[in-house]
């Protein structure tokens with residue numbers, strides 16, 4: 011293959027973080043870094059638009075000065091610093107400044123309040139559009155025993171639901187129950203017989219590592235669900251003759267035992283081994299387990315000080331003493347979670363503790379730094395003013411929540427879709443593929459650090475399906491440049507001065523009118539959720 015002239019003339023030689031690299035004249039420091047595989051963040055840079063120099067998240071340090079790497083031509087002899095704590099701090103500050111007047115919630119309040127972080131808005135949209143099989147995947151991805159949680163969870167998600175400010179919260183738990191029951195063939199209107207096995211999430215390749223879990227209650231079962239999907243084998247021991255722990259004590263009307271059995275069968279199908287009727291201290295010992303397994307997790311429920319100490323574990327007044335950042339006990343390779351550690355009254359909280367402990371064990375088994383999972387990053391809009399709430403409410407179904415009979419059949423498919431239509435879609439349509447959100451996560455940005463009084467939330471729904479949310483625009487200029495390059499008849503431009511600068515179409519036309527040729531390209535390359543497709 012012929013080399014391009016640019017490839018042949020590699021006459022510029024510079025060093026980045028001590029690594030030598032050669033590039034052609036005219037290439038930037040960013041190009042040189044990318045050639046070395048160094049991932050410098052960029053928000054306002056798109057190759058075809060050239061440097062726009064507006065976001066300043068691509069900072070590097072050259073000769074003692076912080077400069078944007080996307081606009082600085084590479085020169086021979088340059089010594090560039092990129093991946094140093096000082097440069098990272100400067101990039102983090104640049105990101106935090108972009109959030110100072112950012113108006114949007116990356117994650118909806120309901121998702122932020124779900125301890126297991128289920129992607130509730132996605133489940134709801136799938137129900138609304140009849141994609142129930144996809145909703146099953148969304149639910150089972152996050153929840154270990156969804157048919158149980160769909161009945162017994164104290165639904166903190168609904169307490170944060172923005173729809174509650176208009177009339178009543180969306181019936182999230184009932185929708186979740188419908189999805190889980192549908193998967194088990196038990197939903198209202200279903201025959202009670204499944205024509206397929208319930209959905210099993212994919213597990214990673216077997217790691218060759220094994221974990222013993224003592225206690226088959228909510229925390230232990232959740233830990234197993236997490237560890238099995240990471241590819242570790244799990245054996246769950248319990249002194250009772252049935253798995254489920256305190257869930258076995260719930261009134262059968264509220265939680266039919268056959269339904270709990272069906273959910274536990276899912277764990278068997280994922281590969282969990284059970285040793286039931288085994289009493290710790292008599293039938294099994296921690297020493298014995300440590301000889302046969304790579305790690306042990308204790309989730310036995312409440313525990314006396316004497317019992318804990320007889321197992322060689324240091325105790326605190328509440329239960330087993332752990333490092334709360336890692337779930338590690340005083341014994342190497344032994345972890346503990348749930349009520350064995352401290353009183354946990356809510357089912358979903360006990361499950362979350364089990365999940366976090368399992369994530370820590372996974373890191374331990376991989377010889378990585380053990381650390382409980384961080385909260386996912388989200389820009390937070392806070393309380394809505396009445397006119398802002400009205401902006402959300404206008405595209406949702408009016409009327410109060412549908413209430414299925416709680417202890418009988420639950421929602422039908424139609425009812426679940428109707429309830430789903432009440433959701434206000436208050437997550438960001440770009441969440442999960444937004445460059446700003448992604449870099450904020452990587453750099454550990456604090457979205458509230460420079461927060462000032464925020465602008466009002468505005469949303470312009472264009473006739474052809476593009477949505478413009480000006481509060482999420484970081485004025486990067488990419489869309490303006492793309493419309494210029496495409497010779498759009500109207501295009502987009504910056505209007506206003508100082509803090510009031512914004513993106514608009516000339517002559518007060520709609521955004522859609524400015525984007526006749528390159529709407530899709532502008533939506534694709536907008537680094538935030540400012541431009542999105544309505545049904546994204």
Ligand code: SF4
Nearest residue numbers: 114116438444538539
């Ligand atoms: S645009 Fe990005 S950063 Fe802003 S709310 Fe949406 S996902 Fe979050």
Ligand code: SF4
Nearest residue numbers: 120171172433434436
């Ligand atoms: S309106 Fe929908 S997306 Fe918003 S908080 Fe409620 S359930 Fe979640």
Ligand code: SF4
Nearest residue numbers: 483484486487489536
């Ligand atoms: S709307 Fe345009 S200027 Fe604003 S962030 Fe998106 S691409 Fe950049």
Ligand code: FES
Nearest residue numbers: 054065066068080
């Ligand atoms: S200033 Fe370089 S990417 Fe924005």
